[in-house]
Amino acid sequence: MNKSIQAIESEIKAIYNVALSVDCVIFGFEENKLKVLLIRSDMEKFQSKWSLLGDLLKAEEDIEAAAYRILKQRTGLDDVFLEQVAAFGNLSRHPAGRVVTIAYCSLINVMHHELKIYDNELHWHDVETVKDLAFDHQEIFETCYKRLQKRVQEHPLGFSLLPNKFSLRELQNLYEAILGIKLDRRNFRKKFFAMDFLIDIDEIETDVPHRPGKLYRFDYEKFEMKKKKWSGIDF
Amino acid sequence: MNKSIQAIESEIKAIYNVALSVDCVIFGFEENKLKVLLIRSDMEKFQSKWSLLGDLLKAEEDIEAAAYRILKQRTGLDDVFLEQVAAFGNLSRHPAGRVVTIAYCSLINVMHHELKIYDNELHWHDVETVKDLAFDHQEIFETCYKRLQKRVQEHPLGFSLLPNKFSLRELQNLYEAILGIKLDRRNFRKKFFAMDFLIDIDEIETDVPHRPGKLYRFDYEKFEMKKKKWSGIDF
DNA sequence: AAAAGTCGTGTAATTTAAACACAATACAAA
DNA sequence: TTTGTATTGTGTTTAAATTACACGACTTTT
Numbered sequence: 001m002n003k004s005i006q007a008i009e010s011e012i013k014a015i016y017n018v019a020l021s022v023d024c025v026i027f028g029f030e031e032n033k034l035k036v037l038l039i040r041s042d043m044e045k046f047q048s049k050w051s052l053l054g055d056l057l058k059a060e061e062d063i064e065a066a067a068y069r070i071l072k073q074r075t076g077l078d079d080v081f082l083e084q085v086a087a088f089g090n091l092s093r094h095p096a097g098r099v100v101t102i103a104y105c106s107l108i109n110v111m112h113h114e115l116k117i118y119d120n121e122l123h124w125h126d127v128e129t130v131k132d133l134a135f136d137h138q139e140i141f142e143t144c145y146k147r148l149q150k151r152v153q154e155h156p157l158g159f160s161l162l163p164n165k166f167s168l169r170e171l172q173n174l175y176e177a178i179l180g181i182k183l184d185r186r187n188f189r190k191k192f193f194a195m196d197f198l199i200d201i202d203e204i205e206t207d208v209p210h211r212p213g214k215l216y217r218f219d220y221e222k223f224e225m226k227k228k229k230w231s232g233i234d235f
Numbered sequence: 236m237n238k239s240i241q242a243i244e245s246e247i248k249a250i251y252n253v254a255l256s257v258d259c260v261i262f263g264f265e266e267n268k269l270k271v272l273l274i275r276s277d278m279e280k281f282q283s284k285w286s287l288l289g290d291l292l293k294a295e296e297d298i299e300a301a302a303y304r305i306l307k308q309r310t311g312l313d314d315v316f317l318e319q320v321a322a323f324g325n326l327s328r329h330p331a332g333r334v335v336t337i338a339y340c341s342l343i344n345v346m347h348h349e350l351k352i353y354d355n356e357l358h359w360h361d362v363e364t365v366k367d368l369a370f371d372h373q374e375i376f377e378t379c380y381k382r383l384q385k386r387v388q389e390h391p392l393g394f395s396l397l398p399n400k401f402s403l404r405e406l407q408n409l410y411e412a413i414l415g416i417k418l419d420r421r422n423f424r425k426k427f428f429a430m431d432f433l434i435d436i437d438e439i440e441t442d443v444p445h446r447p448g449k450l451y452r453f454d455y456e457k458f459e460m461k462k463k464k465w466s467g468i469d470f
Numbered sequence: 471a472a473a474a475g476t477c478g479t480g481t482a483a484t485t486t487a488a489a490c491a492c493a494a495t496a497c498a499a500a
Numbered sequence: 501t502t503t504g505t506a507t508t509g510t511g512t513t514t515a516a517a518t519t520a521c522a523c524g525a526c527t528t529t530t
Contacts, residue, residue: 017294020253020324020335059252063324063335087322087337089255089298100255100298102322153468169507175468187488189509191468194486210507211495223470231469232518233388233410233426235458404476422519424478429517445476446526467487 021101022066023054023137025085025144026075028110029161033126034177035110036141037074038133040121045095046134050125052141054101067104074122081107081160083151085144093136105144107160128180152178154231156197159218167205167213168192197223256336257301258289258372260320260379261310263345264396268361269412270345271376272309273368275356280330281369285360287376289336302339309357316342316395318386320379328371340379342395387413389466391432394453402440402448403427432458 026037038050053074057066064082072078082104089100110124130141152158158174159166172188192198198216205212261272273285288309292301299317307313317339324335345359365376387393393409394401407423427433433451440447 018253018255018292020255057253060326060333062326063322084321086319087298089337091295091297098295102324150466153466154470156470167508181465184488184490185508186490186510191487195470208507209497210505211497211509213508230416231385231388234466235389235391235430402477419520420477421479421521425480426518443476444528445474446478446528448477 017098019097019099020057020063021054021099022057022063022070022104023052023101023140024067024070024074024082024104024106025052025141026071026106026108027127027148027161028108028124029174029177030110030124032173032177033128034174035124036127036130036145038123038125038130039074041134043095043134049132049134050123050130050137051134052103052137056099063102064104067102067106071106071108075108077108077112081157085147086140088136088140090136101140103140103144105148107148107157109161109163111163149179156218156220156223165201165203165215165217167215168198169213171216252333254332254334255292255298256289256334257292257298257305257339258287258336258375259302259305259309259317259339259341260287260376261306261341261343262362262383262396263343263359264409264412265345265359267408267412268363269409270359271362271365271380273358273360273365274309276369278330278369284367284369285358285365285372286369287338287372291334298337299339302337302341306341306343310343312343312347316392320382321375323371323375325371336375338375338379340383342383342392344396344398346398384414391453391455391458400436400438400450400452402450403433404448406451 041051203215263270276286438450
């Protein structure tokens with residue numbers, strides 16, 4: 001009890017002197033390219049640089065709720081894929097002081113929200129050309145992108161980026177865009193048919209300058225039924 | 236005196252309404268069981284409950300540095316596997332107020348630190364029987380355990396839990412303990428020899444009541460050389 | 471010297487993945 | 501109407517990985 005008020009004050013500040021924010025890495029798919037939604041930084045230090053969509057947590061606000069709030073504000077969508085990826089807390093990551101951020105990855109179907117995006121400072125970027133983001137957002141983006149590449153191979157996330165009805169060509173284009181590789185069309189089809197989660201809805205593409213492909217829907221119900229199999233040791 | 240401290244505290248809290256902590260889920264392996272290191276909660280509300288090892292971040296302390304600090308304090312080890320798993324921030328997770336915690340997963344070789352553990356309130360628990368932890372630590376523990384089960388199949392983490400020299404039987408026991416399944420001994424060997432990361436150090440087990448097995452070391456160098464192969468879409 | 475227990479290796483059957491070819495369909499151009 | 505072009509849809513064949521399963525070899529214990 002010999003401590004001075006000042007000592008106690010700085011102790012308390014030491015505990016509470018951290019601000020928390022959420023940053024969203026929002027992926028979309030358009031013209032057979034994987035895109036990420038960026039906004040111009042509003043900080044002078046990062047003038048002219050692009051940054052992720054983020055905000056400080058409000059008092060009494062749940063972390064995931066904050067991520068949904070940001071998504072809703074920017075895209076108008078609230079029923080979207082959202083997943084926590086990692087926390088970033090480098091001491092020097094934010095010029096205003098100590099701000100730890102929790103990064104979320106989100107996948108949205110661009111078709112569903114096009115109208116709201118024509119804000120001057122908001123833009124879909126091709127993931128291949130994203131560079132030199134504000135803050136530590138380049139690192140956050142790359143972490144989320146790698147996480148997406150891995151996750152999309154093990155879980156049916158990708159369908160969030162496509163229309164409800166899609167052709168197998170669209171699906172393959174999506175996977176090729178996300179993974180950055182070319183896949184054999186025949187083996188790709190065989191693989192997905194073998195997984196047996198695609199519902200043939202007995203419709204075909206329209207407005208294509210060639211033989212139209214059949215359209216499918218992903219069977220989320222059936223997917224939920226099947227328990228994940230043992231994947232096997234391999235590294 | 237108390238009043239002014241509280242006044243200061245609530246002032247500061249009004250601005251920085253979140254405290255940040257780190258919790259470590261420290262796994263070990265002993266007697267062919269996967270263990271986790273727990274400590275008695277020091278909070279009255281959770282009297283008699285076990286909790287993870289955690290602490291508030293100090294001012295100007297990097298998050299990962301805090302995790303290493305906790306590990307060092309509790310186990311005496313500082314060159315150990317450590318990996319961020321997730322942030323947990325439920326509004327009601329901590330009785331003292333808003334505390335967001337970043338969970339880290341750590342794997343340590345029990346043999347290397349045995350001497351420091353005989354603190355009354357610190358104990359290795361069999362992961363199978365961990366239940367009813369303090370705070371939201373049950374959820375954190377389960378998240379980290381699942382993450383470990385997945386990661387150990389894709390990366391050579393498991394060797395951190397074993398002595399430098401180990402037999403294939405020990406390695407298999409480790410995998411069976413982590414994954415909670417039985418594996419065919421012959422196929423397990425074939426698999427690991429095919430991966431070709433085990434160095435035969437030309438020694439054999441001692442003090443076993445049967446034919447001794449050969450001892451191996453993991454070749455981290457060779458592992459770093461090989462780039463991770465394409466794993467394939469499957470869910 | 472025999473029994474008990476685990477080590478180390480191998481083979482056959484099955485499943486999965488990779489490489490590859492061709493007819494069928496729709497549109498566009500002549 | 502016919503022909504050319506592009507893409508769909510469906511195989512097959514080969515190689516690689518996984519699974520299931522068996523037997524002799526080696527050390528300690530009795």
